[in-house]
Amino acid sequence: MSIATFLGADWQTLADAFGLGGIYALMAVGIGLVFGVLRLVNFAYGQLVMAGAYALAFAYERGWPVWVGVLLCFGVVIALSLAMDLVVFRPLRSQSPAVMLVATFAVAFLLQSIALLWFGPLGKIAASLSSLNQPWSIGGVDIRKISIVATLVAAGCLVALVALLGRTSVGLHMRAAALDFRTARLLGVRANRVIGSAVLLSGLLAATVAVMMTVQTPLVTPDFALRDTILVLAGVVLGGMNRLISATLGGFAIGFASGFLGGALPTDQSQYLPSFLFAAVILVLLIRPGGLFTRAGAQAVERV
């Protein structure tokens, strides 16, 4: 194998890894936002993405225009995430984080099997945006458009989010609530509004992720985005849950790492990739419990 083809394959893997990292970063923001405000790790986040993907497939099957499908996707995901907050998270808000974790685990399984009941195990096709899967040739390297689009969209969403959190009053309330919910309420922050907007934002992000993921994997099955959510959760812990930016970086890092190593390593090594990623997560939890991308001394988890 010549160096050029080796490098060429490498560049392509790199671009794909960037795209995956971008998508995972968006999911990490969604999970991190809800965690910041509610102290709730949402196992069911992937099922929001799955619901959005089914909405896209539904529209594609009926031959509706692309924008209608995307609109439907956003509508379904946002409605579902608000319903989840209202029916499950709100009654459980006073429970311990461990109970809430188990509850979201239950919701995840519930939604997944509802999808199985409704749409069957075989899966549906959502290929309305598949033209984005075509490669662009840049300097002899073929890079899929979606990798670039995903990276750009992720960066755009992050900038918009940082602006929202830093420049608007809702953002200020959200940051205050994330820091110390009780004090924030005492100072006049309206809890339900803040939580509602965090849930809404995380729903928006889930819908965006759904649109981009169906481009890469147009076959939508009930366990769509399940593996990705598990990895992103690990990444969020890896990066540091307590700050949005470190959670996002963690999500990006794990997406990039799994995309890059998965593409670069031969199969008999890359099949053990999940083991290494999760071993890294456990190691971080033990050695640097605040996360990799936080200042030293930040303590996110209780120790005994």
Next chain:
Amino acid sequence: MRHARAALELLAPAFLVIAVGLFGTTVSSSTETYVITTLVNVAIVVALYVFIGNSGVVSFGHMSFVAVGAWTAGILSMPTGEKPAIMPNLAGFLRDTTVGNVPSLALAAAVGAVYALVVGLPLMRLSGLAAGIATFGVLEITHNVLRYWEKIGPGLNTFSAVPETTGLLQAAVGALIAIVVAFMYQRSRYGRMLRATREDPAAARAVGVSVYGQRLVAFTLSGGLAGLAGGLYVHLLPLNTEGLYLNLTFITLAMLVIGGLTSLWGAVVGAVVVSAVDSFLAEAENGVQLPGGTLDLPAGTRIVVVGALMALVLILRPSGLTGGRELPLPRATLRGLLTKFSA
């Protein structure tokens, strides 16, 4: 009276298990499989209870210990002649060794306990959310390794040709062993110390209880029971890695939560009730004859119902069906019963 009450705490779950076992002798052989599965589930959920119930720390990783136990018992009890077909890449020592039914179960429990001890040594320092995520990581790693490492098992293949020795008797005895061990543990000073750390870690530490040490003891014990349950399971039906992964983790956790996290009685009741519902729905997914006509539910109904049940219990009755108490008899009834017995 105190001892009579304690005995009742052990007898109630034990009788429930025996009753389920006796019920199993009266039904057709296809229904009997469901009853045996129920008893194995009781063993798994009791294993979960020993750690989660007494410590108040959620573990998503216990299916790893069940899986390791199943692997141990499955590999060691499969006839040597069958091994090359199912596990061509098995390491030499495992390929040439075959043990009987009971030793394979004992080894399954031992390997489960050792694995839990090794995992627990670093992990028991974590609490709450971090413990949940880290134990989940353990599940992922175990699943991943067992799935692809063909030197220590069948990899993606299924454990066929393992002697199917888990009948009603073996399953019931296994469940009873788990219950008795769990009961003795929770009555011992170790169990009491661990429950003290659950109620108030700071106060427990102030009177000299090591939160880390006590959790490690319970984790190891519960890993051993989980390993035993895994051994029972692999002797019941041909298993593979997917059978011991997220779905079973979810269902068994749901059983514990629905029954009531903080009592042995709750663990057993939850396992029996949810298994009964689950078996009925599994049967109904294939179509079942009822007095009113045929009930034919689409595939996937089981998890919808169990998931909805779990969410409902968590929201409406967070302490579970039994309220997390040992025996949900009103105090007056209990006292009446006890005086009658002692008179």
